[in-house]
Structure formats: C-alpha cells, structure tokens
Amino acid sequence: xxxxxxxxxxxxxxxxxxxxxxxxxxxxxxxxxxxxxxxxxxxxxxxxxxxxxxxxxxxxxxxxxxxxxxxxxxxxxxxxxxxxxxxxxxxxxxxxxxxxxxxxxxxxxxxxxxxxxxxxxxxxxxxxxxxxxxxxxxxxxxxxxxxxxxxxxxxxxxxxxxxxxxxxxxxxxxxxxxxxxxxxxxxxxxxxxxxxxxxxxxxxxxxxxxxxxxxxxxxxxxxxxxxxxxxxxxxxxxxxxxxxxxxxxxxxxxxxxxxxxxxxxxxxxxxxxxxxxxxxxxxxxxxxxxxxxxxxxxxxxxxxxxxxxxxxxxxxxxxxxxxxxxxxxxxxxxxxxxxxxxxxxxxxxxxxxxxxxxxxxxxxxxxxx
Numbered sequence: 001x002x003x004x005x006x007x008x009x010x011x012x013x014x015x016x017x018x019x020x021x022x023x024x025x026x027x028x029x030x031x032x033x034x035x036x037x038x039x040x041x042x043x044x045x046x047x048x049x050x051x052x053x054x055x056x057x058x059x060x061x062x063x064x065x066x067x068x069x070x071x072x073x074x075x076x077x078x079x080x081x082x083x084x085x086x087x088x089x090x091x092x093x094x095x096x097x098x099x100x101x102x103x104x105x106x107x108x109x110x111x112x113x114x115x116x117x118x119x120x121x122x123x124x125x126x127x128x129x130x131x132x133x134x135x136x137x138x139x140x141x142x143x144x145x146x147x148x149x150x151x152x153x154x155x156x157x158x159x160x161x162x163x164x165x166x167x168x169x170x171x172x173x174x175x176x177x178x179x180x181x182x183x184x185x186x187x188x189x190x191x192x193x194x195x196x197x198x199x200x201x202x203x204x205x206x207x208x209x210x211x212x213x214x215x216x217x218x219x220x221x222x223x224x225x226x227x228x229x230x231x232x233x234x235x236x237x238x239x240x241x242x243x244x245x246x247x248x249x250x251x252x253x254x255x256x257x258x259x260x261x262x263x264x265x266x267x268x269x270x271x272x273x274x275x276x277x278x279x280x281x282x283x284x285x286x287x288x289x290x291x292x293x294x295x296x297x298x299x300x301x302x303x304x305x306x307x308x309x310x311x312x313x314x315x316x317x318x319x320x321x322x323x324x325x326x327x328x329x330x331x332x333x334x335x336x337x338x339x340x341x342x343x344x345x346x347x348x349x350x351x352x353x354x355x356x357x358x359x360x361x362x363x364x365x366x367x368x369x
Contacts, residue, residue, distance in 0.1 A: 006055035013288055014050045016065040016082050017041065017279065018269060019215045025274050026214060034276035040068075041279055048279050057084050057291075084267075084291055094154055096135045108256075109138025111152055122157050122210040125194025132159045136263075139256040149178050149251075156219055156265065157211035158195065160184060168250055170259045171304045175250040182226045185219075199270065201287060202228040216270040221245055222292040223266070234286055249297070259299055266292035 024032050040046075044064055052061060060081035095115050101108025111131050112118070120129040133150025134140075143149070149162040162178035169175065183189055187203045190196045199207055204227020205220045224231040225240040232238045249261030272285045 006053065006058070008054050009051050010054060010057075011049050012052055012057060013269060013271075013290055014046065014048055015269065015290065016063050016069065017046050017048060018271060020065055020069065021274070021277055021280055022216045022270075023214060024277070025272075034274070038278050040065075041277075046279065048283075059083060098135055098138065101140075106140045106142070108140055109134035110140070111135055114152060114154070120157070120211075123194045124196070128158065128194035130159055133161070139251065139258065141254060141256040143176055143251055143253040143256055145176065147176075147178075149249075156206065157208045158206075162247070162249065165248070170250050171299075171301055173252055173259050173304055175259050176253045177248060177250050179249070180221065180226075180247040185221075185226070201270065202230065204228055204231065205268065205287065218268040218270060218287060220266045220268060221247065222264050222294070224289075231287055235289060238289075257299075258297055259304060261297050263295040263297070264293060 020032075021037065024034065024037050046065070060083035063082045066082045097112040097114075099107040099110045099112055111134065114131050114135075117131065119126075119131055123129050131152050133152055136151045136153065139149060145164045147164065150159055151162070152159045161181070163181050165177045165179045167174070168177045185204050185206050187196070187200055190200060190206060195206060199209075199216070201207070201218070204224055205218045208217045208219050209215055220227055220231075221240075222245040223238045223240040225242065225245040227240075232240060245264055247262070247264050249263075250259045251257065252259055267290045268287050269290050270285075270287050271280065271283055273280055273283050275281050
C-alpha cells in the first residue's frame with residue numbers, strides 16, 4: 001500500500017511460496033505432500049515475507065519455485081521469473097474482437113469474443129460466464145443517467161456494470177460520472193449470480209481463484225472500499241476513501257467518450273494456517289492485500305476541446321431532423337392559418353348570403369351560426 005520509486009525495497013508476500021502451499025493444502029498438487037513441501041521450502045531457505053524492489057516485482061525476479069511450477073502449470077506460469085503481471089503483460093495475452101458499430105452505433109466497442117471465447121467457464125451460471133459489454137476502451141454513445149455501462153475485465157475474470165453517480169464538468173465538457181455499484185461484490189449478490197465459487201469470505205471481495213489456476217486470489221476495491229469492516233481492521237493502515245479508491249469514469253454522454261477517470265482495483269491473497277506445513281503453521285487467517293492499481297485516464301486539453309466540438313455536431317445532427325420536422329410543421333401551421341383566414345373570410349360572406357337565403361330551410365344549426 002505504498003507509493004515510491006522503483007528502486008525502493010519493500011517487504012512483500014512471497015507469492016510463489018504462498019501459492020505452492022495453497023495448492024498443496026487444496027489438494028491440487030496431489031503429487032506433493034506436506035513433508036515434501038517442507039523439505040523443498042527448507043532446502044531453499046524460503047521465507048513467507050521477502051524483501052524486493054518495486055522494479056523487481058513489476059519486471060520480474062528469478063525464483064526457483066517458479067521454475068518448478070512452470071513444469072506443472074505451463075499455461076499459467078511462464079518462465080522462472082516471477083512478476084506481478086506474470087503471463088499478462090504481453091500483447092498476445094489478450095485478443096479482443098469487438099463490434100465496429102458500422103451497422104448500429106449503439107454496438108460500437110461491444111465484445112464479440114475474447115481470446116477466441118464467446119463465454120467463460122469460470123463460474124456457476126450462464127449469466128456469470130457471459131462476456132458482455134465493451135473491452136473498456138470504446139463505449140456506446142448517447143448515455144443517459146439510467147444507463148448501465150457494461151465492460152469485461154480479464155483481471156476480474158468477469159463482466160461488470162458501471163452505474164450513474166453524478167453530473168460533472170471536466171475542462172468545460174459536461175460529463176456523466178459512472179462508478180462501481182457499492183454492492184458489486186456483495187456476498188449475497190455474488191452467490192445469487194453464480195460468482196461464489198470456492199471460498200466466499202464476505203462482502204466486498206470476489207474469489208478469482210478459478211481463473212488464476214486455483215491460487216487463492218481475491219479482487220476488491222482498494223483498501224477494501226465497500227467491503228466488510230473485518231477486512232479493513234485485519235490490516236493496519238487501511239483507510240477506505242471513496243474519493244481516492246472508487247472506480248470512476250467521466251463520460252461525455254453524447255459520444256460516450258471517457259474524458260477522464262480512474263480504474264482502481266486491488267488484488268488480495270488469502271492465507272490460512274496449516275499445522276503440517278512449517279511456513280504457515282503459526283499464522284492467523286487473513287485476506288492480505290498484495291497490490292492495488294490506479295490506472296488514470298485523462299484527455300489533454302486540445303483533445304477535450306475537439307471532443308466538445310464533436311459532441312456539439314453530433315447533438316446538432318441529432319437535433320436537425322427534429323428541427324426540420326418542427327419547422328415544417330410550423331410552416332404548415334402558419335400557412336394553414338393564413339389560408340384558413342382568407343378562406344374563412346370568403347366562407348363567412350358566402351355563408352351569410354346562404355343563411356339568409358336558406359334560413360327557412362334550417363340547413364345550419366345554431367352552433368354553426
């Protein structure tokens with residue numbers, strides 16, 4: 001939970017060791033027993049908490065357990081180096097096919113497939129496994145305050161929806177601000193929708209172990225924002241704050257273009273004791289924050305001004321047909337008024353003449369008179 005230079009040395013969870021232990025405890029490494037794990041970990045003088053620079057954690061550092069794991073989990077573990085973006089920092093990791101919106105502008109950016117898949121197989125329901133919405137770079141136009149903006153996040157292993165928060169203005173551009181619903185990760189909602197797979201520890205955290213090779217990973221908002229108080233109190237220094245931890249994007253509503261925003265989420269690792277494995281036999285169960293991300297997006301002033309013009313023209317194009325129809329109706333009404341007035345003058349003269357001539361025949365009612 002720190003901010004600093006890449007050369008800063010920090011204490012960090014030994015994720016390769018913790019992951020190996022977790023796999024053994026869960027029975028996924030049935031060829032490894034606790035005694036064999038103790039032998040390997042002791043031989044390598046493995047510690048549960050290690051010191052590494054920020055650069056090493058991002059760029060990677062050599063780890064013998066990674067080398068061992070890559071033989072058994074090559075689809076997930078790629079090489080003997082560990083980094084926080086293992087297997088997910090290359091351009092080939094994600095392949096999106098998205099809708100161009102040529103035939104329907106409201107479908108622009110919507111995902112057709114991801115890595116060749118049209119649905120997931122991580123979760124317990126069809127709805128949970130849907131790949132819906134956009135890839136988070138393009139959004140449909142014509143947003144309103146009741147819109148739910150759907151996107152798919154590979155990091156979260158699921159689709160999600162942003163809901164309207166407030167009206168705003170960024171560099172002169174009027175925006176609608178959308179953010180994570182406060183109940184996005186509520187335990188009851190996760191269970192109801194089919195996302196509660198394996199350990200469901202409480203409100204505000206999503207178990208993503210099913211799409212991370214079975215490793216006990218959980219995703220949440222930074223500092224456990226909108227999560228149960230027990231998670232916040234278990235870690236010293238956590239202070240959830242909506243202003244700096246909420247997932248928030250400012251959209252120009254006519255075009256659907258993000259003017260600015262902050263994509264924020266937190267990766268956590270669940271640790272629990274096991275009496276047979278020396279490295280964790282004396283720990284307390286804890287959901288330990290590993291890292292939280294704040295990806296800021298912001299258009300420069302020139303682009304913002306151009307966007308404002310585009311939005312104006314789009315609104316104008318939208319309004320013109322209505323204006324043309326309205327103007328046409330107005331011209332018709334005005335023309336009809338003068339036409340009817342002239343006709344009525346003539347009609348009145350003719351009527352009066354006929355009334356007198358046809359008074360006895362009662363061809364007109366009193367109302368017409």
